[in-house]
Amino acid sequence: MNDPQTHSSRQDIENTVWEVRERYVNLSPIGSGAYGTVCSAMDRRTGNKVAIKKLYRPFQSEIFAKRAYRELKLLKHMKHENVIGLIDVFTPALTLDGFHDFYLVMPFMDADLNKVMGRLSEDRIQYLLYQILRGIKYIHSTGIIHRMLPDRHFYCPQVSLLRVSANNKISINLLQDLKPGNLAINKDCGLKIIDFGLARHTDSEMTGYVVTRWYRAPEIILNWRHYAQSVDIWSVGCIFAEMITGKILFKGKDYLDQLAQIMKITGTPSSDFIQKLDSMEARNYIRTLPYIKKKDFTSLFSNASPLAVDLLEKMLVLDADKRLSAAEALSHPYFEPFRDLEEETKPEPFDDSLDQLKLSVDLWKRHAFQEVMNFAPFSSLHKRPMETAL
Incomplete structure (x- = not known):
């Protein structure tokens, strides 16, 4: 109490x-x-x-x-x-x-993931990515995350600012705006997802909000018939690639250029993918694109281990229905040094x-007063930090 x-x-x-x-x-x-x-x-x-x-x-x-x-x-x-x-x-x-x-x-x-991009060893990349996916798996399993309107003039990597949209609408329970700036880290290599509810009302409100676009799943840009939790796995794949290379993988200048940058690597979408698009304009646009062959990820990420490349390739799948879930990604051999099923917390049911x-x-x-008065601190056994700090 x-x-x-x-x-x-x-x-x-x-x-x-x-x-x-x-x-x-x-x-x-x-x-x-x-x-x-x-x-x-x-x-x-x-x-x-x-x-x-x-x-x-x-x-x-x-x-x-x-x-x-x-x-x-x-x-x-x-x-x-x-x-x-x-x-x-x-x-x-x-x-x-x-x-x-x-x-x-x-x-x-202490900081967000942006501060250490391009300066990470493979074992640190593994550990940070493992923590991201553990957090995402937990958030996905709560089923409570809603779309909210951001304050574009606010920046503070230390806290999460959760906001209900002005019209209080409830939408899909996805992160949708996962990016390095929303991943806070400490010197002991501990990581927390700090903004897990941001999204936008309309595309026009996103003008100039470039960083989000670079990590956004193609099915959201193309207005797919349905979104799944795999939109966040795409974002994690983009972040994973950036941790490996130190460079943003898909740095589109606008939405059309963003799709072009994506397809230069993933290749032209299949007809099955195109049929899943709600927008006829989007379907027709994709059909007019020249055929592009999928890039060889081994060559593209030549400095990464074979296991890292394999995981990355399974995250950055254009068709969201064929993308890994957070749980499936955590089961990948890439995380064998860190995997501990007993430490993967399951959330309690949320009263909404x-x-x-x-x-x-x-x-x-x-x-709100009742919630403040009945707050009980949460204590948990934290993982032993890595032997070498960031």
Whole structure:
């Protein structure tokens, strides 16, 4: 049970009053966006550095209140060492009437995967990729991840900012925007997925958001009839290739160029693939393309081991129905040094019964207060870090 906050310190950060538990000291702002500010801090109880997020006016409207509740609920539910989750959540309020703010405490991460691209040995690539897939397998099995609208002006590799879209629509339970910037790492080679719910409303809103496009599965660009969890495996394959070579694999200038870059390596799609496209324009466009033979991955990734090439080839399959799942990828011989079935956590069922309801601000606030009050910290046995750090 999360006891009400009785001992706290107050300070002004980014023109906002922060009132945090005395166990958290040395607060320093590290990022801010449309929905909140994030500070690093030292946890005196554990001696560890943490990231603390305070939402801006979480109960100013029904949309903000639902967003705040959902972020809290999702982060509380995530209990896996390769997915961002909560260390603590607290409020200075003693009663519901005084409940106006709450603070999310998460692990502090040193950097994101972008910082080490091209400087990784094969054993580190194996270990990082293994952790990515473990996290993805866990997230996929929850079935709770929804499409959300990003704050394109926010960047902070230390925390996950989960947001419900403005119209509160619920969509498919996929990552869809997995990229190196969404993978946080520590010096001990530990990795966490920190943004597992980003997506966009329309293509027009994605103008200029180039990084996402480079890792996006071709079936999303081409508006396939159905998406599966394998869209994320494509993204992982792109990240895997970049870890090997230090270069972005498919660096398209726009959507058509993105498809062209993909097909230069995967080859021209088969007729079976084309039939799976919803858009007649997309079908006709693909049919007009000249025939391209699939590249030899062994030559393309000559510095990689045969097992790495084999796994990569099975991830970067144009037809999503023939792509590996996260569980199948984890079973690949490439991960034999790290595989431990007992450590692959299975999530508890997620209660999303409130998702479809239209509630008042006061009711969302009441539910959020209850979630804060009944928070119980998650403790798990972490894997022994690699002998050599990043």
